[in-house]
Amino acid sequence: MQINQNYLNLKDSYLFTNIENRVKNFQQKHPNVKLIRMGIGDVTLPLADAVVHAMRKAVDEMGGASTFHGYSSERGYEFLRDSIKKYYLAKGVHLNLSEIFVSDGAKSDIGNVLDIFGRENTALIPDPVYPVYVDTNIMHGRRIEFLAGNEENEFLPLPDASMPADIIYLCSPNNPTGSVYNKEKLQVWVDYANKNDAIILFDAAYEIFVSDDNLPSSIFQIPGAENCAIEFGSFSKTAGFTGVRCGYTIVPENLKRKINGEFISLNKLWLRRQTTKFNGVSYITQRGADAALSEKGLAQIRENIGYYRQNAKIIADTLSELKIWFTGGRHSPYIWLRTNGMSSWEFFDFLLEKARLIGTPGAGFGECGEGFLRLSAFGDRENVRRGMRQFKEIINTL
Numbered sequence: 001m002q003i004n005q006n007y008l009n010l011k012d013s014y015l016f017t018n019i020e021n022r023v024k025n026f027q028q029k030h031p032n033v034k035l036i037r038m039g040i041g042d043v044t045l046p047l048a049d050a051v052v053h054a055m056r057k058a059v060d061e062m063g064g065a066s067t068f069h070g071y072s073s074e075r076g077y078e079f080l081r082d083s084i085k086k087y088y089l090a091k092g093v094h095l096n097l098s099e100i101f102v103s104d105g106a107k108s109d110i111g112n113v114l115d116i117f118g119r120e121n122t123a124l125i126p127d128p129v130y131p132v133y134v135d136t137n138i139m140h141g142r143r144i145e146f147l148a149g150n151e152e153n154e155f156l157p158l159p160d161a162s163m164p165a166d167i168i169y170l171c172s173p174n175n176p177t178g179s180v181y182n183k184e185k186l187q188v189w190v191d192y193a194n195k196n197d198a199i200i201l202f203d204a205a206y207e208i209f210v211s212d213d214n215l216p217s218s219i220f221q222i223p224g225a226e227n228c229a230i231e232f233g234s235f236s237k238t239a240g241f242t243g244v245r246c247g248y249t250i251v252p253e254n255l256k257r258k259i260n261g262e263f264i265s266l267n268k269l270w271l272r273r274q275t276t277k278f279n280g281v282s283y284i285t286q287r288g289a290d291a292a293l294s295e296k297g298l299a300q301i302r303e304n305i306g307y308y309r310q311n312a313k314i315i316a317d318t319l320s321e322l323k324i325w326f327t328g329g330r331h332s333p334y335i336w337l338r339t340n341g342m343s344s345w346e347f348f349d350f351l352l353e354k355a356r357l358i359g360t361p362g363a364g365f366g367e368c369g370e371g372f373l374r375l376s377a378f379g380d381r382e383n384v385r386r387g388m389r390q391f392k393e394i395i396n397t398l
């Protein structure tokens with residue numbers, strides 16, 4: 001018996017435990033101080049009415065003999081895939097229903113997709129980064145190269161020809177930095193992947209925050225991407241589904257790789273993987289997700305996104321006023337700011353103790369995150385206002 005020893009190479013992520021310990025410590029000393037949490041990476045607004053309504057109706061259907069549903073079809077119900085197809089059509093992206101795979105969320109798919117890739121590949125991962133990309137590759141024992149995000153490239157690194165890259169991770173709008181690739185930069189990545197026979201795994205979990213039609217919200221808006229990219233979408237941040245669980249993965253029919261003279265379809269491999277190891281998302285959930293993409297649902301979820309976006313603007317405006325360098329906030333719920341000479345954790349403690357504000361230290365997202373801190377706009381408006389007032393006061397004392 002052998003365990004998968006790759007698991008022993010995982011670094012424990014102390015980020016959120018460490019934050020909680022420091023917060024607990026502070027609260028023991030100051031039990032009456034009300035802290036403002038701006039570190040959360042979870043939505044706070046409830047589900048849209050249209051979604052709740054559709055899910056209630058689906059529950060009733062499940063309780064009736066003639067309307068009951070058992071296992072869903074392989075790639076997800078056609079009604080939902082059809083709505084996703086229309087959602088993409090509005091972005092100018094034409095998808096076939098067979099290219100859309102409904103799942104229980106982007107995180108699972110981002111991890112599971114590695115099943116269809118050889119272990120010998122090198123993964124190219126930007127730093128700072130959503131930790132899932134790193135840990136899932138370590139679990140498979142795959143070689144990882146990190147690509148540095150920094151102030152010079154505004155945390156939007158471009159390919160480096162000297163680095164091997166078979167599987168490339170891109171997340172735009174980015175968590176944690178809030179940065180968004182424009183079409184020209186994303187085209188550079190797509191051309192690079194096509195030239196080098198690499199595959200891009202594109203995490204579009206925050207696509208709905210893109211509020212400028214000139215910025216890409218799907219990699220498939222970039223010519224050539226259908227030959228080199230897989231995209232992950234999620235209802236989590238879009239429609240408040242973090243606790244409901246629904247996402248989708250798009251694997252183009254054109255995505256093929258030649259093995260021993262034969263073209264192998266990655267779409268077929270993913271279908272095989274999913275039908276073997278996954279049995280679909282509940283009917284009730286898929287009805288809810290479908291309602292989120294209806295005309296009424298979209299209007300309601302966009303209103304929620306508008307609320308978070310306004311919070312982000314309050315944060316961004318405060319930082320601009322204080323002349324603090326930052327990325328994000330315009331097309332993202334995250335703001336990534338320079339900690340002005342302090343380390344990420346020093347700045348975290350400084351904010352906690354002096355401004356009674358909780359952020360997320362950038363160093364927790366990778367080496368290149370040192371010297372930065374993430375603030376989240378997923379929260380209550382009044383708290384964000386109060387938080388930024390307190391932030392301004394303590395920065396002005398420096």
Ligand SMILES: *Cc1c(COP(=O)(O)O)cnc(C)c1O
Nearest residue numbers: 105106107130175205234236247
């Ligand atoms: C929140 C988030 C997701 C969404 O994951 P789900 O499993 O769909 O909830 C994916 N990628 C990033 C970068 C995220 O921050």
